[in-house]
Amino acid sequence: MIARRRFVALAVGVAAMAWSLPRVTSAQGGKLHVEILVLYARKDPGGGHVDPQVPKIPQLSQAPFSDFNTYAFVDRKTLSLDAPKATDPWKGKPTATYALATGKSLDVVLLEDRTDKRFKMGAVIGQDAADRVRWIAPPNEPFFIAGQSYKDGILVIGITLRP
Amino acid sequence: MSLPHETMIDLMAYADGELEADARARVDELLRTNDEARRVLDAMGALGDVVREGADARAEAAGIDEIAEEVITRIERAEPTGKGTQIVVPIAEARASREGRGGRVAVAIAVFALAAGVFLVLRSNGTSPVADNAPHEPPPVVQPVSPSAPVAPSAVPAEVAAADDDGVDLEEVSSTKNKVNVFFMPSGNAGAAASVVVWIDDRRAGGGK
Numbered sequence: 001m002i003a004r005r006r007f008v009a010l011a012v013g014v015a016a017m018a019w020s021l022p023r024v025t026s027a028q029g030g031k032l033h034v035e036i037l038v039l040y041a042r043k044d045p046g047g048g049h050v051d052p053q054v055p056k057i058p059q060l061s062q063a064p065f066s067d068f069n070t071y072a073f074v075d076r077k078t079l080s081l082d083a084p085k086a087t088d089p090w091k092g093k094p095t096a097t098y099a100l101a102t103g104k105s106l107d108v109v110l111l112e113d114r115t116d117k118r119f120k121m122g123a124v125i126g127q128d129a130a131d132r133v134r135w136i137a138p139p140n141e142p143f144f145i146a147g148q149s150y151k152d153g154i155l156v157i158g159i160t161l162r163p
Numbered sequence: 164m165s166l167p168h169e170t171m172i173d174l175m176a177y178a179d180g181e182l183e184a185d186a187r188a189r190v191d192e193l194l195r196t197n198d199e200a201r202r203v204l205d206a207m208g209a210l211g212d213v214v215r216e217g218a219d220a221r222a223e224a225a226g227i228d229e230i231a232e233e234v235i236t237r238i239e240r241a242e243p244t245g246k247g248t249q250i251v252v253p254i255a256e257a258r259a260s261r262e263g264r265g266g267r268v269a270v271a272i273a274v275f276a277l278a279a280g281v282f283l284v285l286r287s288n289g290t291s292p293v294a295d296n297a298p299h300e301p302p303p304v305v306q307p308v309s310p311s312a313p314v315a316p317s318a319v320p321a322e323v324a325a326a327d328d329d330g331v332d333l334e335e336v337s338s339t340k341n342k343v344n345v346f347f348m349p350s351g352n353a354g355a356a357a358s359v360v361v362w363i364d365d366r367r368a369g370g371g372k
Binding site for chain 2: 058059062063064065120125128130131132133134135136137138141142143144145146147148149
């Protein structure tokens with residue numbers, strides 16, 4: 001009986017540690033990264049094609065992405081969120097800057113580590129932060145910004161926080 | 164005894180005064196023409212007299228009449244004073260009341276059975292009675308929302324409602340030049356978690372920096 005109780009206590013302890021580990025890591029700061037995935041989507045009248053390099057993302061089969069039948073892989077980068085943003089909005093917040101294929105800049109900012117295991121994020125595209133987005137997401141869940149003109153299609157930008 | 168069984172039954176019923184007019188006339192005719200039938204009837208009458216005399220004697224000895232009178236007196240004195248008191252009502256009235264109650268129960272059972280039948284039919288068709296009366300929900304596809312004006316791009320930040328308490332929520336989207344649409348992607352489709360797509364269409368601005 002005692003052995004069983006010890007086993008249960010050990011299992012509960014391990015589970016609690018496993019549950020708290022990501023929070024501890026993110027709360028300590030400096031370990032968070034942002035993954036930026038860029039795809040090129042277009043409508044091909046001659047038939048659809050998906051680049052084998054395009055990762056299998058379930059959301060791509062849903063509208064509005066399902067309106068496009070051809071996807072090409074453009075880039076995938078994981079950046080550190082450790083540089084303080086130099087300009088407004090969100091000046092001083094940890095940020096990562098990425099240069100889009102369109103020539104515009106994309107700044108992704110970590111705004112808040114929330115108590116519900118999610119993070120408040122922000123992104124600005126273009127000069128003077130012409131396009132600005134703010135969202136809340138758990139780690140490893142992608143947030144999408146799409147519609148930027150690129151060649152004869154658009155760019156699909158997936159932004160995922162990686163602990 | 165050569166009388167048939169049915170005739171004996173008729174004679175017994177005749178002796179007890181239980182026959183209808185036509186049957187009684189038939190037995191009267193039989194008694195007028197058949198000696199054996201008359202003897203049987205006389206025997207039945209004598210036997211009845213003996214039984215009644217014996218019964219009366221036993222009832223008198225047992226004080227049945229006094230008991231019956233006492234019971235009737237108590238019933239008449241009794242008033243409905245409490246939960247355990249029962250009101251004596253005529254049998255015909257009680258029977259009519261019971262029949263009426265039975266009718267109401269039958270109606271209630273019929274209504275319940277009808278409702279159950281309607282429910283089962285609607286359920287087998289993949290709908291529910293409640294949903295049938297309510298406005299039909301849109302299919303679980305992405306619902307586009309336009310937080311900014313579709314014609315004139317707005318620089319004012321638009322506050323957008325949450326899509327999922329545990330997933331991705333959009334808090335703000337704004338654009339000084341471009342048309343913006345927001346798509347909420349529900350969870351469950353193709354194994355995808357709930358997510359949000361912000362669609363910033365920069366064709367109006369020429370896609371410049």
